[in-house]
Amino acid sequence: MKVLARVMRFAASMVLLLVASFAMIHLIPGDPVRAALGPTAPAELVQQRRSELGLDDPIAVQFGRYLRDVFTGDLGTSFVSRQPVAEIIGARLLSTLELAALATLVAMLIAIPIGMLLATRTENGRNRASELVFTSVTGVLATIPDFLLAVGLVVVFAVNLAWLPPAGKGGPESYLLPIIALAVGPAAVLARLVRVEALRELGTDYVRMARAKRLPAWRVQLRHLLPNTLTATLTVGGLLLSSLVTGTVIVEYVFAWPGLGSRIVESITDKDYPVAQAAILVYGAIVLVVNLVVDLALAVLDPRSEIRNG
Incomplete structure (x- = not known):
C-alpha cells in the first residue's frame, strides 16, 4: 500500500475519532451539568450552566463548534475545576508518554536479546527443556493483567520489603514499579515473536552462508540476524507503544502517577466529562500517529515494503 493510502487511512481514522469523542458526552446517561453541580443545585443554575456550555444548541451546531475548538486547540473547560482542559491535558500528558x-x-531491551538467545539455543529442535521453560514462563507472564501485577508489586516491594516507594513520581526509584508493571507482559509477547522470527531467519541462505565463512556467532547475529528480525519486532513494538499508552490508565491510578491515565479515572469519578472526552481524543490520536509512524519507518527499514516500492 502506498504512502498516500496510509495517510488517507490515518485521516479517515482521525475523523472517526473526532466523531466518537464528541458523541461520548452525549451518549452518557444523565445530565453531565447536573452531575457536575450536584443533585441539590437549583434548576436555574443548571439551565444557566447548560446555556453557557452551549449544550442546548442543536447537535449539528455543537459538533461544528467542537471541531472548530479542537483545531484551534480549545478543548473546553473542566466542569469541576473550571480550568481549560488543554492546560489539564498538557500538564499530565508528558508523564504518561514518559512512562509508556x-x-x-x-520491554524491547529485555525481549530482543532473550528471544534471539532462545532461537539459537533451540534451533533445529535442540534444548527442548529450554524451549518448554521459555514458552511456559512467557505464556504466564503475558496473561497477567497489568493492574494485578501492579498491585502485587506494591504489596511485595513497597509494603512488605519497603524497598521502593508505593506511589507518586519522585526520584528514579519511583519509576521502577510502574515500568515493570507495564513492561512485563509486552516483553513476554515480544520475546516469543523475536524467537519465532529469529528461528525463521536462521534457516535462510544468507545466514548459512555467513556461518559457512566461519564468522563469529556474535557477528552473524548482530550483522545478519538482528536487522532482519527487527522488521517484525518494530511493527509489534509500535503496537506495544500504542497499547502501553492506553494501558497506563489503570497502572497510573494504582501508583498515583500524575499522568493522563489517572486523570481520566478521576474525571470519570467526578463526572468531569470534558476532561474525559479530551483525554480519550488525545489517547486515540497518539495511537493513530504511532501506527502511522511505524508504517512509514518500515518503508525505510524493509526494502521489501510495499510502501517503499509503491
Missing part, C-alpha cells in the same frame, strides 16, 4: 516510552524501551 520507558516501558516500551525496557
Whole structure:
C-alpha cells in the first residue's frame, strides 16, 4: 500500500475519532451539568450552566463548534475545576508518554536479546527443556493483567520489603514499579515473536552462508540476524507503544502517577466529562500517529515494503 493510502487511512481514522469523542458526552446517561453541580443545585443554575456550555444548541451546531475548538486547540473547560482542559491535558500528558516510552524501551531491551538467545539455543529442535521453560514462563507472564501485577508489586516491594516507594513520581526509584508493571507482559509477547522470527531467519541462505565463512556467532547475529528480525519486532513494538499508552490508565491510578491515565479515572469519578472526552481524543490520536509512524519507518527499514516500492 502506498504512502498516500496510509495517510488517507490515518485521516479517515482521525475523523472517526473526532466523531466518537464528541458523541461520548452525549451518549452518557444523565445530565453531565447536573452531575457536575450536584443533585441539590437549583434548576436555574443548571439551565444557566447548560446555556453557557452551549449544550442546548442543536447537535449539528455543537459538533461544528467542537471541531472548530479542537483545531484551534480549545478543548473546553473542566466542569469541576473550571480550568481549560488543554492546560489539564498538557500538564499530565508528558508523564504518561514518559512512562509508556520507558516501558516500551525496557520491554524491547529485555525481549530482543532473550528471544534471539532462545532461537539459537533451540534451533533445529535442540534444548527442548529450554524451549518448554521459555514458552511456559512467557505464556504466564503475558496473561497477567497489568493492574494485578501492579498491585502485587506494591504489596511485595513497597509494603512488605519497603524497598521502593508505593506511589507518586519522585526520584528514579519511583519509576521502577510502574515500568515493570507495564513492561512485563509486552516483553513476554515480544520475546516469543523475536524467537519465532529469529528461528525463521536462521534457516535462510544468507545466514548459512555467513556461518559457512566461519564468522563469529556474535557477528552473524548482530550483522545478519538482528536487522532482519527487527522488521517484525518494530511493527509489534509500535503496537506495544500504542497499547502501553492506553494501558497506563489503570497502572497510573494504582501508583498515583500524575499522568493522563489517572486523570481520566478521576474525571470519570467526578463526572468531569470534558476532561474525559479530551483525554480519550488525545489517547486515540497518539495511537493513530504511532501506527502511522511505524508504517512509514518500515518503508525505510524493509526494502521489501510495499510502501517503499509503491
